[in-house]
Each structure stands twice: as C-alpha cells, then as structure tokens.
Amino acid sequence: MRDALVDAALGYTRPDVVIRGGQIINVLTHECYPADVMIKGERIAAVGDSSEYDLGNNCILIDASGEYLSPGFMDPHFHIESSSITVTELAKLIVPRGVTMVAQDPHDFASVLGFKGIELLFQEGHGVPLNFLLRVPGRVPVMNPDSDTAGSTLSMDETKELLGWPEALCLAGDINPVLILQKDQAQYEKIDYTIRQKMTVSGQAPGLKGKELNAFVAAGLEDSHVSASVEEVLDDLRHGLKVLLTHRPTKFMPKDFAKLAAVIRQHGLDTRNILLCTDDTHANQLLKEGHLEYRIKLAIENGIDPITALQMATINVAEFYRITRDYGSISPGKYADIVTLNNLESVKADKVFIHGKLVAENGCLVSPPQKFIYPKFAKQTMHLRHPVEPGDLMIFSERKDQATQDVQVAILGTPKELRIETLSVEGGVIMPDLSRGIVSMAMVERHKATGNVGKGFIEFPLIAGAYASSMSHDSHNIFVIGANFEDMSMAVNRVAMNQGGYVVVKSGKVLSEIEMPIAGLLSEEPFDIVAHKMEEIEFILREELGCTIPYRPFYFLNLFCLPNIPNVGITDKGVISSRLMAPVNIVVQEKD
C-alpha cells in the first residue's frame, strides 16, 4: 500500500481517479482553496495540481468545477436501532447525503441478540458502501438483572474480543454514569483494557457537574452526549471531555447552536473538541431533515462558520477516535472518502466517494447493495409468557375501598422526574386521569417469557387509545402507554405478534403499525416505506390519540423508558430510579 501510494504521488504510476477543478475544504488548516485530488486504490496519493501528473487514458476524471470537496462526513455516535431500518437501507439513505462513516453502538441489538447479533449487523455492514464502524457496547445488559430483563448479555471476554475487531473504534459508554462514580470494577476493567489497546473510552455524563463531573473524567472517560445547554457544553469541554452535539426536541435546540456560535465568535472558544452526531434519530426524521449533514447545516444556519462546522463532522471525529491516519481530512495517505458539495452553506452533496470509489451521485447510490438476509433466530425474538390481559397492566391501590391513591407519576423533561399526584381508585384499580394528562404505562417482558410487567403512570398528552413498541431502551421489552387498559393490552399483543415494531390502537382497532422483525428492532422494508409509516403513526398519534407533542413524539416515547438518563425510567421490574439503579415503589404508602 505504502509503495503504491508513494509511486503514484511521485507520478511514477498513474492515479486511478482524479477529482479536479474543485475547491478543497481543508479541515486541517481551516482553509478553502482550489486543488485536485489524485487517488490510487482506496487512498489519496496526492493533493495539488493534476496537470503535473500523467493521467493516461484509464484514469477516471471527475470534474468538480464550481464545487467544494469536503472529507466525507463522519458520525461519531449513532444507533441504527432508533432509525428502525437495516444497514443496507441506511446506506441508501445517508451515503448520498455525504455521510461516509457512522460509529454504531449496537447495544440495543446486543440487548436482544448478544454477540451473535453484533456479528450479524456487521456482516450486513461489510456489504454496504459505508464505513460502518463499531463502538463496542460498554455494558449489556445495562442494568442489573434485578432491575431489568434483557434478552442477552455481552461477557467481559466478548467485549474484549469486539475491541479487537478491525471495525472497533472505542469502548462505548451509553451506560449509567453512576456506575463510573461508584467504581464498578467490571467497568473499570473494561476501561483499563481499552486504554491498554490505545483506544478511545467513550462515555456519557448528562447533567453531571462539579465533583461528579471531575470524577467521571478522572476515571478515564473521554466524551459526553448530549448536553442540555451551552453551559453544560462549556463545563464538559473545560473539564477535558469531547462534546458530541445533536439537536433534540427538548435539549440542545437550534437556538443553543446560535448561543454556542456566539461564544465561539466572541470568546474565541477552541472548537477542536466539539463534534456533531446523530445518536437516536428516526427514519422519518432522517428522510425529512437529514442525517449528519443536517446537523452541519443547522450549525451553519445558526452562525457557526461553515468550515468549523465541517471540522466538527470530520477531523474532530477522526481525532476523537485516534484514526486521523486513515480518516477525516483530504490529505495524502488517507482513505479517499470525499464528498463534493454544490454549495457550502446548504451542505448539499453531489458526488460521494468512499475508499476511492464513486458510491453515490445525485442523491442515489451508484450500486445499491443486495438485501441482507437475517437468519430465523434473529427474527423470532418475541416471547411473551401469555397474551397480555387488561388486568395485567393495572396498578392496585393499597386498599380496595380507597377512593383515591397518591402515586409517583413520571414527568418528561431534563431531567425526567417523579411527582406525587392523587388519582382516583375504581374497585381497587388506580385509574389514569386523562383530564390532567396522566396516562398508564407498562413494560412487558418479551425475551424470556417471564410474565414480568413493570407498571406506572406518566404525564403524557394522550386522550384515547394506546401506543406500544418493542423499541424501548435499553432492554427493548414492549413499552406501552394508553388511555385505557383494553387498547393497551391489544397493542402489546399486536407488537408481539408482529415480532416487534410499533403499533397504535384506538377503541379496539389497530390504526397503524410497523413490523420490525429483526431483533424486534429493525424493519425489513425500504427506508422510505418505514419513514412514511412513522409519519403516519405520528399523524395518528396527533389526530386520533390527541398527542400534542409537536415535534418527534417518537423521541419521547422511545427514550422515556431509558433508566440511564436521569432520573427515571421504566423496565419490566417497574419504575426505576437512575440514581439508585433500582425499582421505586410508585404507590405512596400511607403514613401511620
């Protein structure tokens, strides 16, 4: 490889591909200037003036006149499971938009299928024109068995084996930071091992401050996502973390990008440790807004200099993962992962090259990959002990004759909290109160047919029907919320019958659904179908179930469960306190 590249750079052999006439965006120097790119095999041999090279007749000449050349966009933190589409469909959707690398943390997939599941996902990844790289899940299952029931586990040995894969980038850290602060020795062993491999140790520290933030960084963790505010971004950066940003419905919104842009401009904040990512994004959002290129555009629209924004999605990512030798800049020796842009501000990709090959043009893959066939065991993962009855989802008051009962109701927000509310009791059953926006929720175990059902109440704007899904972090049992127990039980049973997916039910009728048979997490349908169905479900949630969340209701529904994000979640064992990492009794005991 070295010999061939050097020969090509010196002009002793001819380049295979030359992209000429464009303006290079140099993310190393923060400059933009005219230059041609000479490619040999998978890598860039030279950047400069192509007229100095004998191109011969077989060299593929790409005219980039009037265009900008950027390093391919690199997503440092992504979960394909949230998009509900396969890797093949993902490549079709995002590569034409200029994304050439995603760092995938398959902890969701592994929660269902374990090591074998990761193998399958990356077998599919090998067949697509996309650098589908691996963030090795930090802890599967993420909760202790007495707080949650997952479908599978990753052992210490399996974790170490994964870190040795050529695709492996880091030990991922989508785990409860409390484990780090409590010096969980299994986590520390993984950190030590990763450092010995000279690899990145990734983490998340949402909301951590002061002593806890210091301890988190001192423990060796290197990044956090997703900050709630510019203040949190600055606090994390100052303490030595890389900060991964994406906009969220409630957390880091476009206005926060504008605020960050002002800090960069006014105080000369160094941006080398700021990265853009997508994290959990749904297929409809990917299709409507975009993937990483949309975050770049959002940053630019909100006042961040375009080259700085591109650095946040290229070289800064390569530096985070210690892979600058191969990725992140248009310079000799790097993989020729290059995107041509018609216009800098709109971040609109024209042609996309990965490892020297033109893989996408005009919004489409040049050669779409074949559908990858997942084996049967990966598509039959729904195991209920028995069909759920309405009664299985009810919570009972302390005494049957009570008229009311105080309960701890989950409240969305940053952080998620519990608030005591008084609900009415009917025949011993604590009832949701739709007039106050308090609905029932449950998590039905579906991996091991335990029959476990975790139950609670949540403040959520829903006035009819029920919603259920097996996309429910982190163990992906069947999460359901609803206005009545009948619709709720029907929705759960329908998800199970579909081998996973989303279901919306009203008055005993399935109004919309997506089947996601691959691990109960991914659909087998094309990305546009999945995106369309997600749009439909969001429409029905609004129009038929009265859900008034204006933007990305899926986001709230998927991520509410997650017990790692402070301070509350739900598992099949009940409502969980993320601080205690244990179930909470939500029925408030009467004092004597």
Place this chain on the structure above:
Amino acid sequence: MRDALVDAALGYTRPDVVIRGGQIINVLTHECYPADVMIKGERIAAVGDSSEYDLGNNCILIDASGEYLSPGFMDPHFHIESSSITVTELAKLIVPRGVTMVAQDPHDFASVLGFKGIELLFQEGHGVPLNFLLRVPGRVPVMNPDSDTAGSTLSMDETKELLGWPEALCLAGDINPVLILQKDQAQYEKIDYTIRQKMTVSGQAPGLKGKELNAFVAAGLEDSHVSASVEEVLDDLRHGLKVLLTHRPTKFMPKDFAKLAAVIRQHGLDTRNILLCTDDTHANQLLKEGHLEYRIKLAIENGIDPITALQMATINVAEFYRITRDYGSISPGKYADIVTLNNLESVKADKVFIHGKLVAENGCLVSPPQKFIYPKFAKQTMHLRHPVEPGDLMIFSERKDQATQDVQVAILGTPKELRIETLSVEGGVIMPDLSRGIVSMAMVERHKATGNVGKGFIEFPLIAGAYASSMSHDSHNIFVIGANFEDMSMAVNRVAMNQGGYVVVKSGKVLSEIEMPIAGLLSEEPFDIVAHKMEEIEFILREELGCTIPYRPFYFLNLFCLPNIPNVGITDKGVISSRLMAPVNIVVQEKD
C-alpha cells in the same frame, strides 16, 4: 490509580496537594478563568472550587493568587547532545523555566554508543525530575557505510524493542527524506511496525514540495521540522503534516513568527497542528535565551495570542504523540505537570510541578538530582588510527604543477549548496583562500581507527586558526575547519585527547576548549560552566579567528556537516550530496 483519583475527585478522600487562587489557562477551550487544582498522587483529581473539598491538615496548599496555571511545557523535538550537557544538568536548567517534558531523539548518542548508549541516557533520565521521553531513532547510522563511518548501529530488532519502552513516543525521523521517497524497505518496515503499535511516525521534510511532499506524507510520516518560511509551514500543514517550529539563525526567524501570526489572525488559520520545539540548541543559548519557554515568548512577542502559543507547547504536543490521556492539559486524570506563571506574556515560571510534586521554585530545582556516573566505556570513545598530521588534511590537485584548481566549495544556506571556485595550488596542494572566505574543512574518523579523512572547502568567515569538534552530525567524527593545516591538525588531536569536545586553536596554541567525554558528546560539568565556555569559544571565534557570524556560530558549525539536510554535508568519506546520499568528487576534473 483510577479508584484513588475518583475517590479524591468525589471528596471521599483528601487531595495531597491543592493549587488554589490562580487563573487556569485552559488549552482545551482556549480560555483563562479562576480555578483550583486538586491533586492526588501523581495526577489531577479535580479542577474547580477547592472550598468544596475537605482539605484536612496534611494537604499541601499552594497559593497561586495573582498567577496563571499552565500545563507544563512539552518540547516535542529535542537533542540533548547539541546542548552538550547531561540530563541531570538539563533538568536543572530547563525545569525551573517551566519545561516538564522533552521528547529526546538520541540518534547522536546512538551513533556513538548504540542501544547501550540509549539505555545509559535514559537511566540518567529516570533519576531527574523531568519527563525525559524517547523518540526512537529512525536510522542509526543514518548514512550507508560506504558514505559515512559511525561508531555504532541500531538494528531492526533494537528499534522495535525501543518502541516498546514506556518512555517511547514515536519512531523518529531525523533521516534523509530521500530514503522515504526511494521506498527504503527497512524504513517502511519500521513505519509499518510503528503504526501497528498505534504510535506516531515522525519525519522531516525540509524543502520538500509538490509531488515529493505528497509522497512523503502518503508514506505515513506525520510531521516536519524546521520549515524555512511561512510558505513552507502552510504547504506542510495543508498536506497534513504537523509543523514543529523553532527560530533558527537562517531559517525561521522572529520575523517569520510575526508573519505566521498575521496569517493566523487574518485568515483564521487553525493552529492545532503547529507545535513549538527546540531541536538543536546549545547550552549558552539555553542559558541566555531559554529553552521552550523562550519560543513561547517569541511567538507571543511576535503577535501570536498567548493561549494559542501555549497550546503549541502543550496540548498540540500531546495530540501529536497521542498522549492526551496523560499530558498536555490541566484536567482530571492527567499527570499534574503544572507551571505557575507570574505573567502570561513574559512566560516566566514561578513554581513547577511534575507528577504532582513541586520540583522547582524561584528558578531552581527543589531537590537537585545526584550526578549520574557514566561507565568507562561510554567515556572512552575516541579512536584515531594515528595522530593527525597537517598533510592528512590537504587536498591535492590533479597535477602537481598546476597553478590553480577548480573545486566545488560548500556554501552555507538553505539549502546548503556547492559552488565551483578556482583556488591556487602550492606544490600540488590546493590552498584555502582566506581573502575570499574559503577555508579548509575535514572530517576525521574517530570511532574505529580507520584513518579515514573526508576533506573539502567551505565558504566560512575565518581568517586565522582552526576549530574542531566531535559534535558533528550525524556520526560525530571530528569535524575541523581552519585557515591553516597545522592549527587544524592540532585542534583535531586535542579533541581526541580530550575524549571529545570543542577546541579552538590559533598559531599552535589552544585558546579555548570544552571536554565532552561522555560519548564525545556531553560534558560532565555543570550547565553554567558549559554555557560559559561556549560563550568563550564564540567570543574567541569572533575576536581571534575573525568569525563574523553574529548569532550562534555553533549552529552553523555543528549542523553544516549533516548530510541529511539538503543539499550537502561532509563525512569521513568526503563531501556528500544529500540527494545522491554518496560522496562527491569536489576536485573538478579537467575536460579533454
């Protein structure tokens, strides 16, 4: 380590040292703000408000009110051999100035003593309060045996063994870049090995442009030093190299820093890949000007923002060597290598901490280390075949009866060149011409008693006497230049008798000398004595020998020989073309 740090960060245990009341220079964010540093053992446990911690009675409290706290300065490229002082003396000289790490490439030492020499040097390094880290020499000897005679070699296995040392930072690349361009397979094997170890591959590409620069970077090399101009800096940065800067008498002068500062200000050039270094600097220069802290000051004085300049000597260096987990910033988990500064612009160190210990204060080490005793074999390295006679240093014309002879005279400059001059012949001996500033030079082999003498002429402002030294890159035979052959031979024999060093002779009298018995490269005397003697030699060169070079004549005298720096050098085999890597016949043959 992780557990203890986390406990201290959380306040469960007390910190050992707290530096409080100062302004932190945060090189990660390019900010400066008040914060205290809590240290546990060798590392930083927390950065924040010390009043939140119970400090108890045994914690060492350092009052940094009115001071700035910077990460200790890290020199990414240094050769102790050019300073002529031992590691112990180096620590005394530079640590009180705020330098906490030097990346030492001991290729000079290894040229004399091989692997054993490196072991000795780093044994001494272990005993001093300084991070004395290793750049593993890229090629010893640097030339092929038919072009140069070195005292020792480093085998492939030894090189790989050195890369495994805990002190090792990189494969160093102070070698002829022509080897890289010619695809020298031994060098490529070392590069491959280093990359597999996930370590840095260092190089030098002075003057390379276009295809050659592309090929150099494509081959995997990651940095260059020392650029001749801002144009070269930009060209190197744009092609993906880190650029290591130091001022040189002829190359990158203070005005170039000013020019670079203007580019940074006006074009928003990203500076993350610019580093400051010292490379070859002599003891007197270190004492008069300073070490790395002087380069930081120079950068600031010439218009580079102070925090940006500090980044170039801290975090940028840590990133280059992939050691950000341990070095380069004041943040949790890093070694507590911290310097307090009275004033940002003057870069004047007050207190210096290394690995959590206060090691220097008020310009002095707190506990100066014991002198390290080098064994006999390291101090008896001068082996002439026989004392040098004046006749050994003469060059003869083609025919004895010629009156004149055309010869290729070496010319200092960037690059060094050869120029044909006509010199007079006396009895068959080609004579120097002092009126035109052309003096004789020779390189006398001293490792293996071969009797080899490489000879030539050089344009150098000297009107009397001779100067000789065993500090003569890269093989460190005895280099001599002079106005007459008698003084030259006397100077050479005196250097040999002294077991190495510098000698200035005039009219048969030794006017000044420094004995450097350790490998013929390092003096055993204290740094101030060595510096004083160097000043004396420079004074005598000027006042007695008529040398009109105003600034650092040692620099020219030491580095002229070096055949790796284009385009000319001298070895015991003669005047060498760095392009051909072979001797050149300097006596111009008459055409028929």
